[in-house]
Amino acid sequence: MQALFGFNPGVTILVEFDHIDKRPTKPSTPGDRRASEALPIFEGSEAVSGTATVLVAPGKKVDHLGIKAELIGQIELYYDRGNHYEFSSVVRELDTAGALVGNRQYRFDFNLAEKPYESYSGLNVRLRYFVRVTISTRGKNVTKEMDFVVQNIQQEPEALDSLKMEVGIEDCLHIEFEYDKSAYHLQDVVIGKIYFLLVRIKIKHMEMAIIRRETAGTGSNQYNESETIIKYEVMDGAPAKGECVPLRVFLKPYALTPTYRGTNKFTVKYFLNLVLVDEEDRRYFKQQEVTLWRKYVA
Amino acid sequence: MEDPAAQQRALAEGNKRVMQEAFLMKRATDASDTKSAFTHAGNMLKELKTTQLSPRNYYELYMKVLDELRHLEDFFTSQNRQARQPMVGLYEQAQACTMVLPRLYLLNTVGACYILSQEAPARDILKDLLEMTKGVQHPMRGLFLRNYFSHVTRDKLPDAGSPYEGDGGSVDDSVEFVLENFVEANKLWVRMHGQKGPSKDKKRRERERKDLRLLVGTNLVRLSQLEGVDGAKYKTDILPPILEQVVGCKDTIAQSYLMDCLIQVFPDEFHLASLEAFLDGVCRLKEKVRVRPVLESLMERIGNYVGEHPDALPKDVDAFRLLNDCVTRLVSERPKLELSEIILMQVALLQFASQCYPGRLEYINHCIGVCGRAMVSRGFEPLTGGRPARRDLPLECIEALLRLLSIPLKSLGLGVLSLAEYIDLLHFLPWESQKQVSLELLRSVLSKESALSDLDCVDRLLGMIAPILKDPPNGERGDGDAAMQAAQEEERRLVARVVHLMRNEDTDCYFRMLVVARRHLGQGSPSQVQYTLVPLVFRALGLARTIRAAEVADEEQAAAAETAAAAAAAASAATAKAEAEARATADAAEGGVNGGSGGGADDDGDADGDATNGGENGKEGEGGSDETEAAAAPAEGDEDSGETVAPAPAPAGESPATGAEGAGDDEGAFPPVPPAAAAVARPRQFSSRKVYQFLHEIVTAMAPLHPWVSLSLFLQCAIGADRTGFKAIAYEFFSQAFILYEDELSDSKAQVRALVSMAGTLLSCEGFDPVDYDALATKTAQYAAKLLKKPDQCRMVTLCSHLFWSPDEAAPGRRDARRVLECLQRSLKIADVCIAGGVNAQLFIEILNHYVFFFEADNPEIAGRYISGLVALIHEHVDSLDPSDARTEMERYLNNTLDHIRRKKEQADLPESLGKNFAWVTI
Structure with missing residues (x-):
């Protein structure tokens, strides 16, 4: 596009991370236009290093005011385009002002760059990391951004109590459910039990849904979005009083992220939603927040 | 749901979809594509979620799916063995299916392969499968799923001598698992009873439930097949929880079926060892449950078993007392129990006693006595003194009583006469039935072929068979038809033989x-x-x-x-x-x-x-x-x-x-x-x-x-x-x-x-004395002469001639040749008068025979010429007859007689005097 408008006569930048083939990658999520290709994963504490190659078309000479590489972590709120909140930015000068002829390679290494948050791509907000290489010229600057994914292995949350709750509608339905923990890592298994203490409605089935609630923005610009990640049928048919139905859900197959609470720009919370459906398709449900955390990179 | 056509349509559609998905599943397994195999298997299993089918049709669909799952099983096993895919991964993968029913079928399928691979203890896998299976609470679908569990794990239970024993668990674990599956299955089955729907569907629901009972009973069969289970284990670990469930479920259909199932499935020695507990269970069944057939089949089984193995009866168990206590308790606790049921229980008990305790008369007497008292308590009276019954005994009671009374007859024969209560009970029966029992008694006495030598015994026996001897108190003993006459003939013959x-x-x-x-x-x-x-x-x-x-x-x-x-x-x-x-x-x-x-x-x-x-x-x-x-x-x-x-x-x-x-x-x-x-x-x-x-x-x-x-x-x-x-x-x-x-x-x-x-x-x-003899003989001859019909007169007078010619020469006053001749001549005269239809010729031949007899017997008055003359006379008469069958017969008779005379004439060793006599005879 730049070439079409003739701003940049023949300068191209290629950015490549080191050891890209040995890195875990996060597969592109189909349907997410912003993550259309597999991206390398870095842990928060890892150094991000690589090579920026500047390609100048043969026979051309490009004058520039300097070349720099930046590692940027920013939160983008979709309602507020162009106004990105950068929470992390590290700049490295790659070259001082001069002229470029032919191809030239520069190494960059952000060994101390701060990457406190995990990458996230939601409905109204995304948190992204990228390396940007900029060639400053008198005219339009030439830039190249290269995204990468950050995943932070977290400490296991302390005090992992089981979640236990008694809910019901008087003289109609009374259940007690129990999840073994209040926090699960992303490869974890949710194990639970549902006790039916009183059943006066004709239950057709029961399912457990995992819901992600994303809250972005503040004040009048706050956007809440809930998204059902998965519905998992737990019980078929109507139980008798006193029955106890087990629950076991493996989280691994689903696209989950850790819970986000760290920034003031957005939060992502997860809920386990237990739903009973009766024969008239009325739904009785109870949501319960659980914390998701990352134990392994991948 | 009731419409059979709609049922068939739904079934056909279900089958079709199963086939389609099964095809895709098999293509995936051929390509070793585990993920896709799971997906299609899941889709196939989704068909089992249907609510359209009746139990029978659902069963058909289930069987079809079961067939296909076998492929999947083989696939998992080969993935594990050849592709080195760890079972635990497959086990986890199976649980990714979001629908609970397909998921659990898959889980059970993989679980079975998991046990087979022995990569984890069988016990743990079984436990997990059973736990997860609770996710299906729909009665019919749950029953089938539990049946599938039972089916795929049937050869994978840790048991004495099985490869899964040891680290994989013990037979106790298996017992526990199968019992749990049984209990859960039964709960589901019972729950079907309370399902929605108008009461007019109750019949249909009950029928459908009965169609499904096998799914519950299979678990008991599975228990009985465990090698590691013996009588003691059965008594302590198996029977009590089963009874607890059966009694606790408070369901009539389930209780009847499962009690019978218990009896049929487990070996007889187990029953003997745990009789008390079982009977206690029986007593605690719902009142609507027909306990009689249950007890009947129990006693029959034990009875036959003990009959074949007389040593099998444990010394420390008084089986009769236990059974009797149980029956007594049932009768006293269930006032609504039919009288015929009470009697039939005693029938079973009596049968049992006679098989297991032969010769214990007090047992027999007891059973009979209980029946008698039951009859009285229900307002029936013995029919003594020929009074008609105030209230007719129901037919089934009569039949039951007949059975009861016939049992001791078979084993004891005459011994029943010493049973005080026996005859009392007999009198409750209507006349005809009493007769039936009496006849049976007679037959039994006769079959024993032992002599009747006891006065008292004879007295009682004959007293008991009064219904045969006497006419019924009301109504006639009509002569009836041929069959009835034959029956009476038979009765008389029996009495005579006795x-x-x-x-x-x-x-x-x-x-x-x-x-x-x-x-x-x-x-x-x-x-x-x-x-x-x-x-x-x-x-x-x-x-x-x-x-x-x-x-x-x-x-x-x-x-x-x-x-x-x-x-x-x-x-x-x-x-x-x-x-x-x-x-x-x-x-x-x-x-x-x-x-x-x-x-x-x-x-x-x-x-x-x-x-x-x-x-x-x-x-x-x-x-x-x-x-x-x-x-x-x-x-x-x-x-x-x-x-x-x-x-x-x-x-x-x-x-x-x-x-x-x-x-x-x-x-x-x-x-x-x-x-x-x-x-x-x-x-x-x-x-x-x-x-x-x-x-x-x-x-x-x-x-x-x-x-x-x-x-x-x-x-x-x-x-x-x-x-x-x-x-x-x-x-x-x-x-x-x-x-x-x-x-x-x-x-x-x-x-x-x-x-x-x-x-x-x-x-x-x-x-x-000669005088007396003469008086009697003369009187007889007079009677003969006074008969009404001439041919009768003729024959009888001829016959009486023998009275005057005793075969014993020495007998005093017994030979009077003259009177013999008189008799014969008199009969000839009478014969001569009988002219109708050539009957006189017949009579003449008969008389001729007598002449020949006396001639041979050396009667001096009978001369050869009489014979010759008589023969000539006969010839004359016979010749004058028209040819007919009667004539042919007469001729043959005559010829035979003449042949005899000829032979006598030719016979060399005749006494001289007789020979001389015969020489005079010409024919």
Whole structure:
């Protein structure tokens, strides 16, 4: 596009991370236009290093005011385009002002760059990391951004109590459910039990849904979005009083992220939603927040 | 849901989709694409979520899916073995399926492979599968899923000797798992009962439930197949939880089915070991549950088992008491229990007792007593004293009672008479049923073939069979149709045979038995006594001989003490012989009397082979007893061979005796009674004279009602008295017979028969004084001459000629050649008058035979020329007849007779005098 408008006569930048083939990658999520290709994963504490190659078309000479590489972590709120909140930015000068002829390679290494948050791509907000290489010229600057994914292995949350709750509608339905923990890592298994203490409605089935609630923005610009990640049928048919139905859900197959609470720009919370459906398709449900955390990179 | 067409459509669609997905699944497995295989298998299993199908159709669909899952199983196993895919991964993958029913089928499928791989302890996997399976709470779908669990794990349970034992768990774990599956399955099954729907669907729901019962029962089968389970484990670990579930589920259908299932599935020794607990369970079943069939099949099984293995009954368990307590408790706790059910439970109990505790009479008495009290408590009364029932006993109760009463009969026979409650209970039954039991008792007594020698026993036995002897208290004992008559015939025969079983070495006691029997039999209906008293008469006759023989022996002993030993021996031999003879005679005559024509009397006088008479004899022989047939056989033989010579008129008693003796020997039923010499030790209370008095009284009593039978019996008594040397008594009997003849017999056929008997009897009596004999013989001849029909007159007069020519030459006053000739000539004259249909020619030939007989018997008055003349006369008559069957027959008869005469003429070794006589005869 730049070439079409003739701003940049023949300068191209290629950015490549080191050891890209040995890195875990996060597969592109189909349907997410912003993550259309597999991206390398870095842990928060890892150094991000690589090579920026500047390609100048043969026979051309490009004058520039300097070349720099930046590692940027920013939160983008979709309602507020162009106004990105950068929470992390590290700049490295790659070259001082001069002229470029032919191809030239520069190494960059952000060994101390701060990457406190995990990458996230939601409905109204995304948190992204990228390396940007900029060639400053008198005219339009030439830039190249290269995204990468950050995943932070977290400490296991302390005090992992089981979640236990008694809910019901008087003289109609009374259940007690129990999840073994209040926090699960992303490869974890949710194990639970549902006790039916009183059943006066004709239950057709029961399912457990995992819901992600994303809250972005503040004040009048706050956007809440809930998204059902998965519905998992737990019980078929109507139980008798006193029955106890087990629950076991493996989280691994689903696209989950850790819970986000760290920034003031957005939060992502997860809920386990237990739903009973009766024969008239009325739904009785109870949501319960659980914390998701990352134990392994991948 | 009810519409069968819609059902079929739904089933067909389901099947189609299953096939489609199964196809895709198999393509995925061929490509070793685990993920895709799971997906398509899941889609296939989704079809089982249907709510459209009835249990039967759902079952069909289930079976189809089951077939396909087998492929999947093989695939997982080969993935694990060949592609080294760890089972735990597959197990996790299976759980990714978001729908619970398909997921659990997949999980069970993988789980089974997991156990097979032994990558984890079988126990843990089974436990997890069972736990997860709770996710399906829909009754029918859950039942099928649990059945699938049971199906895929059936050969993978840790058990004694199985590869999964040890680290994989023990048989106790398996028991626990199968029990859990059972309990859960049963809960689901029971829950179907309370499902929604209008009450008019209740029937259909119950039917559908019953269709599914196998899914529950399979678990019990699985338990019984565990090798590591023994009686003790069954008692402590298996039965209690099962009973707890069965009792606790409070469901009628489930309780009935599962209790029966328990009985059928587990081995008998287990039941024996845990009887108490089981019975306690039975008592706690719902009131609507029919406990009787349950107990019945339990007792039947244990009973048969103990019957085959008598040592199997544990010493420390009183099975009868336990069962009885249970039954008692049930009866007392369930006031609504049907009376027939109560009785049937006692039937089962009694059957059980007789199999497991043979000979414990108190048990039998107890069962019978319980029934009696139950009857009373339900307001039924015994039918004593001929009162009609206030309330009819329901049919099923009658049948139950009949079964109850017949059990001790089979095992105990006469022993039932010592059961105090037995007869009491019998009286609750309607008349016809009482009769049925009585008959069965008789058959049982007869089948044992043991003698009746106890007075009391005879008394009770005959008292019990009153329904056979007497007419029903209300309504008539109609003669009814042929079948009924045959039945009555059978009844009489049974009674007669039982009477013949009475025997006792002690003549006094024997006599008392007869008196008792006479009392009972005499109380019978008038129509019956003619059949029932006859055998009694013959028994008494036999007894009279025995006593007489002993008396003679005693007298001899007293006369010569030094020869006592020899005398006793002789007496004993005589007794034995007399006894056997008497017995045989009795048998034959009994049949004869019943059949209507004295078999013995028939073939002595009528030796001419009278076709009509012979035919009659044969025909009636068929209707009569076997003995009659045996006696009739010689008569028929005579006729067939065409042997025309009149045989020597054998003594009436002896001829049938020899015939029937053979039959008696064949039966082998009567060993000779030991000599009566033993009785010497005690003074004899009843003399033989007393017995004859008794006989006289019996026969006289029935005479007015049954003249013909009584007449025959008087004659039999006469023979008996004559043989034992009481000629005066014999004369008395004869005169009674004659009086009967005069007063009561008006039918000419009966008169002829009576005359034949009288003549035969008279001839065989040897003890009469000449005067007495003459009086009787003359009287008989007079009767003969006064018969109404000429041919009868003719034949009887001919017959009477024999009275004047005793076969014993030395007999005083028994041979009067002149009177013989007179008789014959008189009969010729009578024959000459009978001209209708050539009957005179027939009579002439008969008379000719008698002439030839007397001629051979050396009667001086019978001259050869009479014979020649008679032959010529006969020829003349026969020739004048038109050709017909009758003529052909007559000619053959004549020719046979003539052949005989010719042979005699040619016979070289004839006595000289006779030879000379025959030379005079020309034919």
